[in-house]
Amino acid sequence: MPPHQQPPGSQGSEGSRSRATRAETGQASTVSPLTVNRLSVYLRSLRQLREQGIEKVSSQQLARRFNLSSTQIRKDLALFGEFGTRGVGYDVLELAEHLEKLLALGRVHRLAIVGMGNVGTALARFPAFNSGSFQVVAGFDNDPSKIGRRIGPIVVRPTSELVTSIRESGAKIAILAVPADAAPAALDALHRAGVRAVLNFAPVTLPSTSRCRIKNVDLRIHLEELSFFLDHPE
Amino acid sequence: MPPHQQPPGSQGSEGSRSRATRAETGQASTVSPLTVNRLSVYLRSLRQLREQGIEKVSSQQLARRFNLSSTQIRKDLALFGEFGTRGVGYDVLELAEHLEKLLALGRVHRLAIVGMGNVGTALARFPAFNSGSFQVVAGFDNDPSKIGRRIGPIVVRPTSELVTSIRESGAKIAILAVPADAAPAALDALHRAGVRAVLNFAPVTLPSTSRCRIKNVDLRIHLEELSFFLDHPE
DNA sequence: TCATGTGAAGCAGTTCACAGCG
DNA sequence: CGCTGTGAACTGCTTCACATGA
Structure with missing residues (x-):
């Protein structure tokens, strides 16, 4: 996609040990449009899995199924919180809801x-x-x-x-x-x-x-x- | 959308000036889609100038007029040849034709x-x-x-x-x-x-x-x- | 054990700064 | 002088490698 505009940047977003993520601190966008577009793709993919009744998915399964990068999925999500369970993966329904909220799709x-x-x-x-x-x-x-x-x-x-x-x-x-x-x-x-x-x-x-x-x-x-x-x- | 692609290729096109450019050496695409998209934008801009009868333009004038970066214009063009005149700028008609050829718009x-x-x-x-x-x-x-x-x-x-x-x-x-x-x-x-x-x-x-x-x-x-x-x- | 979450490394894309030339 | 063309510096995005924790 051709990104004609660049996002403004101001806040440093060090990923430290605490649970203080971007979403929780209320601080907003050092998030690039590329990342946001990928969030949409992840959501689209999760919806498809949801329709098929699949409840759990790992970043690697998502990656293989939808031509994505598993590391990138985890990095992108990490900007907003910790949504997975180590050793298991992600809850499809739950992650989809998180992404919908992030993308502000909860309202019309x-x-x-x-x-x-x-x-x-x-x-x-x-x-x-x-x-x-x-x-x-x-x-x-x-x-x-x-x-x-x-x-x-x-x-x-x-x-x-x-x-x-x-x-x-x-x-x-x-x-x-x-x-x-x-x-x-x-x-x-x-x-x-x-x-x-x-x-x-x-x-x-x-x-x-x-x-x-x-x-x-x-x-x-x-x-x-x-x-x-x-x-x-x- | 992950753009993974890069290998070499072959394309022959007669060069116009001194230094060996991609077009002249016959090697093709290490060119990123982002660059190609910008070439389209440059062409669109040049066509507009052409309609207004403007014959010469510098990278800086282009940049100011169409929200672009003058350095980036020059760098992008440099991948394919030397199309400008130092101290003067670019010939609108000539550069537009070069870009049309580059983008393979010379045929239907x-x-x-x-x-x-x-x-x-x-x-x-x-x-x-x-x-x-x-x-x-x-x-x-x-x-x-x-x-x-x-x-x-x-x-x-x-x-x-x-x-x-x-x-x-x-x-x-x-x-x-x-x-x-x-x-x-x-x-x-x-x-x-x-x-x-x-x-x-x-x-x-x-x-x-x-x-x-x-x-x-x-x-x-x-x-x-x-x-x-x-x-x-x- | 397994997959997440994440510093560190690597790479791509952009901007800077200036040499070179008309 | 002014503007192009371009190595070098820089910014930011992606990938790697592994410590962390269910």
Whole structure:
């Protein structure tokens, strides 16, 4: 994944003998996005094991089953506490719950989508964005022919209503799926609407601020990466 | 996502200047995906400058304008040759062309999409996947109600025809947009169809091989990353 | 005994600082 | 002079190796 932004760092996190972990002291992020992404992968894997009725798993079993590194699993988890039992491994159900809590998936995050083109429309209907901890509650576009149309769980509203509508909805996460040249203005509106995190599909690298974290996802770049490695094999 | 891959390779490309660079010596990839992704970003930026009629640019101007690091731009480019003029900077048009060549964007890559659900459908219609160097030429699904339907540039075909159809089309890149449990079988079929690169949207981490490079993109994980940092600010 | 949790080592990616050249 | 290109320093991520404890 291409990490376009870097996380800020401030706190030293010495791993000392006591039970004082990051989670318990209340101190937050010297945690890198890479680690956080892996936590999601671990959770995804544990959910699969849970569905299969598997109750215990060691880091090595997880690693083999899901193409991961057992050391890295343990190191990543160690940032947040001690979740395993020596000589045994991890309790699948319990660790999954810990990860859900860590990733703040215990509550519902309302999502607003800006730009109801191909991508915006697909994401409005996308199950992963409309289940569990996520729920699409608003969608915006400038195109008059789209206003008022029902797409997935929402009815498209004009961008002029974006700020007030998002304020009312309480959505703190937005998906930005507008053309590149419209992105800066849209982002500015999202700031004013109180949005704190943005998943940006517009082909521009928008900078994170302390007030609003941005994750840039450019699908064309992914294709170009594959194109490069096709011509520069191995 | 653990990127383990590094071995050498061979690629011939005529050099342009004095010193022996990777491109000239014929050796290929010790190049990291991170670097390649940045090349795409540089190209995207240069195209924007080109449209504005700007002819020369220094690494520092690029960096300021597009939130990049000037040193990193120079280091990244240095892997492939010497494209700038000391005391001046880079020729926008020329550098863009070099990057297009490096990223193998000088020819059309035909794409096959497996799974015409929300994501597959959106990508079939997605401009970035149907312009310039990319072109969607086939789409597959198991759902009988979808077979025969025209979506964007393609007509949906049954998955049973996947191998022969992709072979005929000559597509070497596939987009995998099926449910997680269907992904392994679909990938196997893609291997048999001669596909060399896969953009995987299924929520499983599929491993790359030397025969077929895989780029895993899990949109839910992106959301979960934002969710985490929402609750663990700064 | 077995697998976790963790300092220490190793490696990759980024930034610094400046030599070299137009 | 200014900007590129680049060894050297640095930061941070990953892997190793083993002490620790159920």
